Amino acid sequence: MSPEPPTTSLPPPRATCVLVVDDDDATRMLVSRWLAKGGITLFEARSGEEALKIAEERGDEFDAVVLDVMMPGLDGFEVCRRLHDLPMTASTPVLLLTAHANDDKQVVLGVEAGAIDHLAKPFSGPVLVAKVKAICARSQRERQLRSKLEFAERHATVDGLTGLFNRRHFDKRLREEMAHAKRHQRPFTVLMIDLDHFKAVNDTFGHAEGDKVLRHVAAAMPKVLREDDMAFRYGGEEFALILRSTTAESAMSVAERLRQLLKSAPIELGAGGSAPENKVVTYSGGLASADQTNDFDGEAILVRADAALYTAKRTGRDRTVVASDADALAGPVSKR
Ligand SMILES: [Mg+2]
Structure with a gap:
């Protein structure tokens, strides 16, 4: 949605x-x-x-x-x-x-x-x-x-640049989703996404082309999401998805569909300049679920998704990692 x-x-x-x-x-x-x-x-x-x-x-x-x-x-x-x-x-x-x-x-x-x-x-x-x-x-x-x-x-x-919901709306919907998951004892999953090497796009092609990349990724999201899923621009080159009634396993297939879709649709950057480039946009993703293993408690879900995202960055980017207990133990980290 x-x-x-x-x-x-x-x-x-x-x-x-x-x-x-x-x-x-x-x-x-x-x-x-x-x-x-x-x-x-x-x-x-x-x-x-x-x-x-x-x-x-x-x-x-x-x-x-x-x-x-x-x-x-x-x-x-x-x-x-x-x-x-x-x-x-x-x-x-x-x-x-x-x-x-x-x-x-x-x-x-x-x-x-x-x-x-x-x-x-x-x-x-x-x-x-x-x-x-x-x-x-x-x-x-x-x-x-x-x-x-x-x-x-x-x-x-709404985020003016991408047309996705904004960070403020994310915070509100996350609280609502936690309440919904607890009440119905149904899992939900958060996928945090951070574009790979985005700073290099801005440095090489300028911020207007960087904005183009953000819109390109945002436009791909509705194509892989289902009716109840929600996409947000979390900030900078960071996006978040809230996937209702979804286990980490199903969420992984959504993340994978998005990754493949972006691979199949390179974006032309620097058109009209001396060295235009067809660029495949990749991202690192971190998934965390609220489910029976954590008593449907989504309180630490962002910390866990962030930790998984950091692992994805550290282990080579262009991949999505599911939050594990080990990630949770590692606590909040800086991922860039
Ligand atoms: Mg009359």
């Missing part, structure tokens, strides 16, 4: 757009004409049923709905309720057009159906335009706030 690549900017603001619903052709055209004169783009529907169909398909395209109350079939109150039950129009404001604006009962029904305001028929064109514009402006501000919030949430968990 990998996140979608992060977007680098917020969506641009778009033209104000309104859905006009009225069974009476003359009224609908009059409303549309006034709104068009106010610079608003329009959708039109002749009935409540047609309005709901448009809302289901293109509800994210309009900022407000101007809705007649008296219509054959579904009336305006019912359409208003149903619009707010649809995912795309759940928070789209509705302005009711009613011939009974002086009837308190009708007004109360409209408010209860979720309408934001109402306008009496026959209506004043300038008042209609002013109300609709104000409602749309508020609707657009709310949508922008929602976009900003989603954008911020996304950037809090």
Whole structure:
């Protein structure tokens, strides 16, 4: 499970757009004409049923709905309720057009159906335009706030360079995975990955090419991972995988598939320079599991995976080593 690549900017603001619903052709055209004169783009529907169909398909395209109350079939109150039950129009404001604006009962029904305001028929064109514009402006501000919030949430968990989850999200998911493993008495495995001779890439070809290598490795990961697996950029040239319900043995086959995939896809570095090079990216990996042998306790799992990674570096790189008790006894080590 990998996140979608992060977007680098917020969506641009778009033209104000309104859905006009009225069974009476003359009224609908009059409303549309006034709104068009106010610079608003329009959708039109002749009935409540047609309005709901448009809302289901293109509800994210309009900022407000101007809705007649008296219509054959579904009336305006019912359409208003149903619009707010649809995912795309759940928070789209509705302005009711009613011939009974002086009837308190009708007004109360409209408010209860979720309408934001109402306008009496026959209506004043300038008042209609002013109300609709104000409602749309508020609707657009709310949508922008929602976009900003989603954008911020996304950037809090995703590494901007590789599109993988970041270190901060790793720490959170590791704690959740430990709790899950204990509760269900099911193993999980962490694979720590450190690219081999990465410093030499930066020194020889520059940091932009180094970044290319990091993206190349990150792009390979989803191809070998299963649905429940998660890939993270841990920091620098270091990556981490959390493999749910996975023993060290199965995790080793994931690590091996990744190693082979990178071998089969060399990356061209220094293209356009005097000495471009097709480079096979290799990595050293350390695996550690939380399972019955350690009472599903993942507390020391990173120390053990790190120790195994150090062994992989020390014994020639381009390999993955499973944490053993001996590694655990060796304690935290510097691996480079
Ligand atoms: Mg009507």
